[in-house]
Amino acid sequence: MAPTFAQLTTMHVGGPTGEFAVAESTEQLLDLLRTAEDRSLPILVIAGGSNLVVGDCGWDGLTLKVASRGIEISGTTVRADAGVDWDQLVRLTLEQGLGGFEQLSGIPGSVGGTPIQNVGAFGALTSDVLQSVTVYNRDSRLVEEWPVSRCGFGSHRQSVFKHSRRYVVLSVTYALRETTQSNPLAFESLCGRLGIEPRQTAPTADVRQAVLELRRSKGSIYDEDDHDTWGTGSFFINPVVRQVPAAAAQAPSYPDSLGIKLPAGWLIHQAGFPPGYGADFGRGSVRLSSKHALAVSNRGDATTAEVMAFARHIRDGVEEVFGIRLGPECDMINCSFDDPQQPSPQQPDPQPRSRTTV
Numbered sequence: 001m002a003p004t005f006a007q008l009t010t011m012h013v014g015g016p017t018g019e020f021a022v023a024e025s026t027e028q029l030l031d032l033l034r035t036a037e038d039r040s041l042p043i044l045v046i047a048g049g050s051n052l053v054v055g056d057c058g059w060d061g062l063t064l065k066v067a068s069r070g071i072e073i074s075g076t077t078v079r080a081d082a083g084v085d086w087d088q089l090v091r092l093t094l095e096q097g098l099g100g101f102e103q104l105s106g107i108p109g110s111v112g113g114t115p116i117q118n119v120g121a122f123g124a125l126t127s128d129v130l131q132s133v134t135v136y137n138r139d140s141r142l143v144e145e146w147p148v149s150r151c152g153f154g155s156h157r158q159s160v161f162k163h164s165r166r167y168v169v170l171s172v173t174y175a176l177r178e179t180t181q182s183n184p185l186a187f188e189s190l191c192g193r194l195g196i197e198p199r200q201t202a203p204t205a206d207v208r209q210a211v212l213e214l215r216r217s218k219g220s221i222y223d224e225d226d227h228d229t230w231g232t233g234s235f236f237i238n239p240v241v242r243q244v245p246a247a248a249a250q251a252p253s254y255p256d257s258l259g260i261k262l263p264a265g266w267l268i269h270q271a272g273f274p275p276g277y278g279a280d281f282g283r284g285s286v287r288l289s290s291k292h293a294l295a296v297s298n299r300g301d302a303t304t305a306e307v308m309a310f311a312r313h314i315r316d317g318v319e320e321v322f323g324i325r326l327g328p329e330c331d332m333i334n335c336s337f338d339d340p341q342q343p344s345p346q347q348p349d350p351q352p353r354s355r356t357t358v
């Protein structure tokens, strides 16, 4: 029997997957894609399910799980299939004396998921070490090799792939460094954990260990036994504003290619929603993680409608205080903040669109 999205995603909500297939290799992935296209079936690609929330109605088409597992290492060049577990690749490359991924340790999901939102943590982005992405272009039905400059990594967590069903990532090639010493580190909590000053370096193995410890303490490593991690990591995207509103003058702020980036977690907490908030909201089945305010978590038996209602409540509370409207960082399919009971119509092949920021 086909799994449900509640089984396939780390938020553990969502209805039936419709037709379901697993692609164990790139060739099989291409075959399945082309066959579904010939049948005009809407296709939803999924891998780790760690950045995806699907409506209770599920997906009426083909759900295609990417599970291709090839890894090739040639000198400092690493090519991995889209279905490879991201943290497995990080561990493997570090063990082989290749530096570059250490700050990105412990992020759930697949290699193919990393270019979708230019995954990042502790001051590092996958685009820092990404050389090219091999994609299947569903318009031309051809396989194309894209250099990093074509991927549209600019503003926070954006790329040409995000919210587009036109491109399917087949594999990613990275240019790492032959070293067991990290680049200079800047992230305060990471430097503190390592006992070094900002701009100093550390052994990559120590950096990985420190990152894993810090992530675990924040519930940022998916753990089936810890409901704080039943979510999508950061649920809301850090908003980018042209001007910081007076009410948010105290917020930490960071330059972004589109303006000024503000931490959504800070805004949420300051708007009156501390970590753990939500016990009295509805059934209490959806709450902010008890470890940090930016993660919306399913406490065990939540529905997508409940996640959406909770997210709307937080979004509206933040907007009331700061005049800033938060949007989701994760991909939402057949569900929306605004009408949890009435999913937006399924779009089989929407054109790429960019996230609206205030």
Ligand SMILES: Cc1cc2nc3c(=O)[nH]c(=O)nc-3n(C[C@H](O)[C@H](O)[C@H](O)COP(=O)(O)OP(=O)(O)OC[C@H]3O[C@@H](n4cnc5c(N)ncnc54)[C@H](O)[C@@H]3O)c2cc1C
Pocket (backbone or CB within 6 Å): 010, 044, 045, 046, 047, 048, 049, 050, 051, 052, 066, 082, 107, 108, 109, 110, 111, 112, 113, 114, 116, 117, 118, 119, 120, 121, 163, 167, 168, 169, 170, 219, 220, 221, 222, 229, 231, 232, 233, 234, 331
């Ligand atoms: C506890 C936790 C902590 C997290 N921490 C971080 C963090 O520190 N930094 C960060 O950036 N993210 C973080 N995330 C989010 C998530 O881990 C990443 O976005 C990850 O890269 C998603 O990969 P995935 O394989 O799970 O993608 P999925 O959830 O399966 O898919 C996400 C989106 O990508 C699309 N997609 C997936 N694979 C492909 C492909 N091969 N081709 C085309 N489209 C594809 C899907 O259609 C969907 O739109 C966290 C999530 C959790 C649950």
